[in-house]
Amino acid sequence: MDLLDVDDLTTDELTAVLDRAADIKAAPETYDDALDGQTLGMIFEKPSTRTRVSFETGMTKLGGHAVFLGPDDIHLGHGEPVKDTARALSRYVDFVMARVFDHADAEELAEYADVPVINALTDDAHPCQTLADLLTVREEFGGFEDVSVAWVGDGNNVCQSFVLGAAMTGIDLTVATPEGYEVTDDVLERAAEFDNAPATTHDPESAVEDADVVYTDVFVSMGQEDRREAKLADFDGFQVTTDLLGDRTLMHCLPAHRGEEVTDEVIESENAVVWDQAENRMHAQNGLLTWLADRK
Ligand code: CP
Ligand code: NVA
Numbered sequence: 001m002d003l004l005d006v007d008d009l010t011t012d013e014l015t016a017v018l019d020r021a022a023d024i025k026a027a028p029e030t031y032d033d034a035l036d037g038q039t040l041g042m043i044f045e046k047p048s049t050r051t052r053v054s055f056e057t058g059m060t061k062l063g064g065h066a067v068f069l070g071p072d073d074i075h076l077g078h079g080e081p082v083k084d085t086a087r088a089l090s091r092y093v094d095f096v097m098a099r100v101f102d103h104a105d106a107e108e109l110a111e112y113a114d115v116p117v118i119n120a121l122t123d124d125a126h127p128c129q130t131l132a133d134l135l136t137v138r139e140e141f142g143g144f145e146d147v148s149v150a151w152v153g154d155g156n157n158v159c160q161s162f163v164l165g166a167a168m169t170g171i172d173l174t175v176a177t178p179e180g181y182e183v184t185d186d187v188l189e190r191a192a193e194f195d196n197a198p199a200t201t202h203d204p205e206s207a208v209e210d211a212d213v214v215y216t217d218v219f220v221s222m223g224q225e226d227r228r229e230a231k232l233a234d235f236d237g238f239q240v241t242t243d244l245l246g247d248r249t250l251m252h253c254l255p256a257h258r259g260e261e262v263t264d265e266v267i268e269s270e271n272a273v274v275w276d277q278a279e280n281r282m283h284a285q286n287g288l289l290t291w292l293a294d295r296k
Contacts (some may be wrong), residue, residue, distance in 0.1 A: 001295065002110040002117040003288065004103075005125040006164040007190055014134075014168055021135055021280070021287025022063040027063060029157045034290045035064030041093035042120070043076060043085075043109075045100045046222045049119045050254060051128065054282035062286055067093065077105065086112035094189075095289060098122075116292045118285075119174055123223065125156045129253045129277075131284035133215075136277045137171065140249060141212065147222055149251075150211035151175040153238055154260050155183040158217045158253045159257075163198050167191035173198035174209035178234050190220035203239055207249065208254045215251040216240045216261045232260065240266050249273055 002008060011015065023033050027246075046051065052068065059066040069076075076085045077100075086109045089096055096117045098106050103124040110117040119127055119153045134144070144179040148232050149166060151159050157179040163183055175183055175198045182200060191197040201207050208214055219235040220228050240250065240262045250262075250272040258264045267274065 001292070002052060002104055002113075002119075003127050003292075004110055004117070004119045006127045006130050006168065007193075008127075009168075011168050011194070014165075017131060017287045017291050018135055018138065018284070019287075020291050021131070021283045022138075024286045024290070025135075025280075025283040029060055031286070031290060033063040034061060035062040035094075035293060036181065038064040038094040038293065039092065040064065040097055040289070041069060041089045042064040042066055043096065043098040043100065044120075045071050045076070046121065048099060048120075050281050051097075051099060052279050054154050054278075055120070055285055056170040058282045058286045058289065061282075062290065064094075064171060064289075075243075076100075082108040083112040084108070086116075086117075090114040095292065113150060118288065121157060123221070124157055125161045126162045126253070127165075128159040128188045128281065128285055128288070129158050131288060132277055132280035133162060133251060133253070134165050135284050136251070136273055137169075137213070139276065141274060144171050146172075147213065148172040148211045149174075149213040149215055150204075150207040150248075151177075151198075151215050152207060152240055152244070153177065153216040153235070154221065155181050156217075156221060159183060160187045162215065163187055163191050166198060167194040167196040171195060173203050174201060175199070176201045176204045176238070178202060178238060180234065204244060208244060208246070209231070211248055213249045213251055214240055217253050218255065218257045219261050220257065228255045235261070241264065242266055242269070245269070245271060247271065254278055
């Protein structure tokens with residue numbers, strides 16, 4: 001199976017992946033040869049700190065190996081069609097991880113690859129981030145029921161996968177975006193299938209009112225640099241400040257653009273669990289990789 005978004009998993013499968021991740025985090029030595037001899041191909045069309053290092057280090061810790069395939073390293077999309085890259089890589093590696101711009105490219109990789117394809121960020125989704133976020137919420141609050149999260153910012157990739165993860169786990173989510181930056185109807189409809197679609201608003205203050213957690217992401221995503229000025233103007237009033245955060249927990253997928261979606265004070269505050277989220281990327285992905293390997 002592939003993981004193009006969180007709802008490719010059933011709710012039971014999601015719980016199994018998170019439980020496995022927690023197990024690995026608690027007793028990593030138990031899994032040090034879990035992926036012995038296995039290789040992860042890592043396709044990157046965009047930059048990355050956390051995703052690259054957490055996947056590569058994770059594979060090493062599990063006894064496997066990872067191959068970094070940056071935009072100048074392979075022919076993907078320019079020297080050969082995506083489907084050819086998918087079929088060639090499948091003859092070498094045991095898993096493919098892809099960070100690409102166009103979600104359709106991730107779908108094409110998944111369609112043509114014979115090995116599991118894991119979405120490591122497209123313009124539409126970031127399921128690996130959501131797995132880490134859910135692990136972090138569970139650690140912080142002991143579960144998902146009765147946890148209330150306010151998303152404040154852009155309703156794109158990270159937000160959309162979190163909407164699905166929240167819907168699947170029972171997190172009470174309110175999404176506050178400026179007009180024109182809402183979560184797509186497709187994602188809201190998929191969330192509604194779990195009877196837990198988020199509330200939506202254009203007002204950050206009302207979104208955070210009853211929240212335990214405020215979650216935000218950059219206003220200018222990778223590939224949107226030419227829209228920077230316009231987006232910063234559109235997101236005026238959506239910055240997470242100490243006033244907006246109050247005594248709530250701060251989540252952020254990182255990288256953080258201080259002075260834009262968050263103030264420096266907020267990201268450096270005791271309320272921020274952003275480094276736990278970053279660490280949990282590795283544990284969550286290790287949970288996913290070993291769970292996928294067990295299914296082969
Ligand atoms: N959160 C996240 O995916 O970070 P990177 O872009 O550094 O991989
Ligand atoms: N929304 C951000 C997430 C980075 C992890 C981006 O797409 O650049």
